Amino acid sequence: MKFFIDTANMEEIREAYSLGVVAGVTTNPSLVAKEKNVSFEDRLREITALVPGSVSAEVIALDAEGMIREGRELAAIAPNITIKVPMTPEGLKAVSTFSKEGIKTNVTLIFSANQALLAARAGATYVSPFVGRLDDIGFNGLDLISTIADIFAVHGLETEIIAASIRHPGHVTDAALRGAHIATIPYKVIMQLFNHPLTDKGIEAFLADWKTREN
Ligand code: E4P
Numbered sequence: 001m002k003f004f005i006d007t008a009n010m011e012e013i014r015e016a017y018s019l020g021v022v023a024g025v026t027t028n029p030s031l032v033a034k035e036k037n038v039s040f041e042d043r044l045r046e047i048t049a050l051v052p053g054s055v056s057a058e059v060i061a062l063d064a065e066g067m068i069r070e071g072r073e074l075a076a077i078a079p080n081i082t083i084k085v086p087m088t089p090e091g092l093k094a095v096s097t098f099s100k101e102g103i104k105t106n107v108t109l110i111f112s113a114n115q116a117l118l119a120a121r122a123g124a125t126y127v128s129p130f131v132g133r134l135d136d137i138g139f140n141g142l143d144l145i146s147t148i149a150d151i152f153a154v155h156g157l158e159t160e161i162i163a164a165s166i167r168h169p170g171h172v173t174d175a176a177l178r179g180a181h182i183a184t185i186p187y188k189v190i191m192q193l194f195n196h197p198l199t200d201k202g203i204e205a206f207l208a209d210w211k212t213r214e215n
Contacts (some may be wrong), residue, residue, distance in 0.1 A: 001176040004054070004162065004184040008032045010046055012187035019190075024053035026128070026164070026184040028077075028084065028108065029060060041077060046089055048078035056106045060086035064093035075103045082106050082125060088113045092122040099123025106162065116148040120159035128184070131175065132165035141165070142174045149179025169193050 004018045004024040005015035008031040016022045025047055032040050039055070047055050055078070059070040071083040071094060082104040085091040095105045100121070106117035106126040110132060116127045123197045129148060131141030145163055152159060162185040169192050185193075 001180055002182045003190065004182050005190060006031070006166070006184040006186050007166065008035050008043055008047075009187070010035075010043070013047055013050065015076055016187055016190050019081075020050070022053075022190075024055060024082075024182070024184075025051055026056040026084070026106070026162070028058050032058075044074065044077050045080065047200070049078055052080060054082045054104065054106075055080055056082045056084040056108075056126075058086075058108065059094070062086075062088070062090060064090040064097070067091065067094035068097050071098055071103060071105075076164075084108050084128075087111075087119060092118060094122050095119065095122040099125075108164070110148075111144070113144065113147045113151055116159075116161075117157075120152065120157045124159050126160050126162050128162045128164040130165035131163055131171055132167040134165075135167070136159070142171070142178055145175055145180050146178040 002023040003021050005013055005022050005024050006026045008027040013025060035043060044057055057074045059067045061067045061070050067085055069086045075081050075083055083098055085094050087107050087109045095107060098105050104125040106128055107124040108128045109130040110116050110127050119127045129144050134141035134144060148161055160181040163180035166172060166183055166185045166189055168189060172183050172185060172193060
């Protein structure tokens with residue numbers, strides 16, 4: 001499973017990318033709205049100049065024609081832009097057009113296996129099932145990852161599964177186990193993945209022992 005970072009914040013992207021483990025970036029309108037004094041297009045230019053992997057940029061229009069227009073403009077910013085489209089009938093019409101034009105797509109707001117299957121059949125490059133938001137309403141978001149992974153494997157579908165709405169390190173481990181190709185993770189959670197009390201304790205003990213050496 002690969003790691004993407006789920007943010008539009010440049011400092012977070014720079015720091016996470018410098019760790020050498022981040023293969024892509026996902027943004028959404030809520031994340032972009034938190035970024036002040038920078039246009040969406042300029043932020044996408046900054047991100048794509050740093051990260052060579054997939055950078056998801058979401059369309060705002062709700063009709064296929066509007067999504068296609070916006071998506072083509074965003075895709076022209078850099079070759080590694082992936083157009084993020086909401087899981088609706090209009091969204092899938094746009095995905096099908098983008099797919100024929102060679103523009104990569106990420107179908108977002110996936111909450112069921114049927115939605116993922118529809119998106120894959122429309123030609124989506126990625127589907128993003130939202131694990132945390134399903135957990136929030138009493139469903140098991142990780143079960144959805146397993147179901148989609150099984151269905152895609154049975155039918156030989158090449159669409160990649162991005163486990164999204166990741167809230168804690170346990171989600172990351174389980175998403176990997178259950179067959180997600182990618183997890184898109186907030187900066188805070190990426191940093192939490194490094195932590196283990198025994199690692200800290202071990203470093204402390206090694207340094208303390210080092211100081212007692214005789215030569
Ligand atoms: C996915 O691409 C979305 O940007 C994201 O993971 C949503 O997460 P949230 O439920 O924490 O807003």
